[in-house]
Amino acid sequence: MGKQSWAISILLISSLIGLTGCTEKTTTKPPEDKVTEPQKQPETKPPEEPLKEEEQKPVTVNIIDPNTKAILKNFIPLEMGFDDNIETYQKEIENWAKDMARGTQTTPGYDQRMILDKIDANGQIIKGKPQVILEESELVEKVMAASVNGGDVELPLYVTKSGYKPEDVAHLNEVVVASYTTRFDSLVIGRSKNIELSAQAINNVIVGAGDFFSFNTTVGPSDAAHGYQKAKEIVNKQLVDGIGGGICQTSSTLFNAVDQIGVSYIEKHHHSLSVGYVPAGRDATVSYGGPDFRFQNTKGVPFLIKTIYGKGTLTVEVRTSSAYQSLIAKGN
16 A cells, blocks of 8 residues: 555656646747848839931932032922922923033033144144033933932033144144135235234144134134234124224135035134125134134044235145045045
8 A cells, every 4th residue: 555655656746747847938939030022113114205207308419520529509309399390390400501511691611612732833732622511411311310319410521632643743734635815905904913813823723533623712802902903894784893803814714725625514604795805605704702613623633724824815724644645635
């Protein structure tokens, strides 16, 4: 019995100890607060502004000088009625092209007549100027084509130099292939002087193959500043006093000489009255800034104009080298 009581006591004490162990507080870490990063908001781009339509620049045609590359003029076809009335627009371009080529009262044009080379008293060449032509119809075509989408248009300039070779010069005086002489009263001082001066101006002029000769361009102004004197001249079927009267005898004598070899005439005019120094219809009247005597050498070889002024006579000869004589035969 005593042993049972002792055993029960031991059991009770053990149970109490177990209970105490069970009731002991256990220290547990509190759950750590999770640090939550703020959610990134999606980036919002500012609303795009609607694209502005680019302003369309008007179609422009630039006219370019081929020598200097400078812009001479701008055309805006739309403002000139290209879309509305193309015929009127083209007419305006044609008138402008004409002025560009031939010039106006205030502005010289691009066209330039050929000034032929001459041989001086020492056998040296006095250089003239080449012929320059602005091709009007070609210019109009180019501007009209460029008027659709715009662009640059260079002036179509054509330059023609004299058609002879330097080695020809020493031989052009060898053979006379044509000659014509007219007469005048040497006692009429003013008229005689005018014939002499104009004859000197055309003396020793080289007319190359294909060259264009202009009497007015070669002789220049027949005025008092250039030594010309007062003499009778024909104006509107009347004989009147004028500075330079008599130069038409020089041009008419030249005509009758070159006519023998068969050149191509560009311009030739008759007087309004008959003249006594050549047969009827064989004259060639001239006036600086007015009627001109012009021809082209279509013989294929160069020739020389030679004038011989004497007392009461004027002779114009056409000369060339012996090598060219058969090629420049009269009338061929």
